[in-house]
Amino acid sequence: MTTDIKQMGSPLAARMIINKREVDYFCGTSYYALHGDPRVIAAACKALHEYGTGPGTLMDSPPLVEVVARAASFFETESAQYIVSGYLGDMLLTQALSNDYDMVFVDDSSHYSVFDGIRSTGKRIIPFSHLDPEDLIQKLRENLKPKQIPLVMSDGVFPMTGAIAPLREYVKALAPYEGALLCVDDSHAVGVIGEKGQGTLEYCGVQGDNCYIAGTLSKAFGGLGGIIPGNNELMEKISHNVRIPAGASPPCTGAAAASAMGLKIVSEHPEMRMQLWDNVASMRKGLRQLGVDVPDSPVPIVPVTGLSGVNLKQVQHSLEEKGIVVAHVPPRGYSDAPDKESLRIAVFSTHTREQIDKLLASLAKLL
Ligand SMILES: Cc1ncc(COP(=O)(O)O)c(C=O)c1O
Secondary structure, X not given: OEOOOOOEOOOOOOEEEEOOEEEEEOOOOOOOOHHHXXXXXXXXXXXXXXXXXXXXXXXXXXXXXXXXXXXXHHHOOOEEEEEOOOOOHHHHHHHHOHHHOOEEEEEOOOOHHHHHHHHOOOOEEEEEOOOOHHHHXXXXXXXXXXXXOEEEEEEOEOOOOOOEOOHHHHHHHHOOOOOOEEEEEOOOOOOOOOOOOOOHHHHHOOOOOOEEEEEEOOOOOOOOOEEEEEOHHHHHHHHHHOOHHHHOOOOOHHHHHHHHHHHHHHHHOHHXXXXXXXXXXXXXXXXXXXXXXOOOOOOOEEEEEOOOOOOHHHHHHHXXXXXXXXXXXXXOOOXXXXXXXXXXXXXXXXXXXXXXXXXXXXXXXXX
């Protein structure tokens, strides 16, 4: 993915300074712009003053404890495991459950962290076609011996296209296999989709005993670090089967306090989610009116692609000249990027109607 962005000159915001110039910012993953929110910044600064950058050993600090409590409350689980990155979360989750399954079936366009995570388990890995439950059914039939237990893994929301994995269909495909598990990298969905913002499992209505997520606090929540919500049994499995929490330093105290504040803000202000969905609906509707094929969806990642005779790299540059920054994604330029170039528009809850209209009006002239 290229944005030609050199350097931020202000905290992240829907309107911010990049390369010494004030621009409308439609990139990245901070869907509520919380990374630049004064409450989040103040919480991080306070924690740094009170506790320094971190324990230096494996001690807990109040911000780390607060993240776990707030995450468990947000996801309505008994507990949660907080680690230094979302990237490592897929590894942590699939290693924790490694005694519970024999083989992994994975969407072939899943994020790099999903593949690195499942490879670390040493289990056999069978990729199935992107977003394709029929292919999953066939691969399950072809590869599983009687009594073998499958684990299915996928991104919940894909980072470049914003596609939502058909989790309900995956759960149906798994019904004949007793003990089958579903694990979802929900980095782009937590805090964003589902009635309570709990992510893709909630959105698809498949929350249950054998469904797990690895999320991140580094995107919608405005902080940093991976979060794996779950019951006490899962926490036991993590402590028995996974070395990351014991062998890696916890997130920096400032990052933890920022994450805790992000969780607090998203929990206490569901109206932010409604505003985000509203903005997403306006952007998607506006693009459809321009002839861009975008489905109705609450996901704030909106791709522009598949337009014949349009040079999207040129469109990105022209937008930038007008003070609007979007990302250009080359063909297959990221884990799930399509084989055609695309623009990736990230919608924030804090974008104004005027900003969205200006982007759409500019695109109307350029596409
Ligand atoms: C699908 C997905 N999973 C995991 C990650 C990594 O999350 P983190 O930045 O918290 O390490 C990303 C990062 O962009 C991602 O897109």
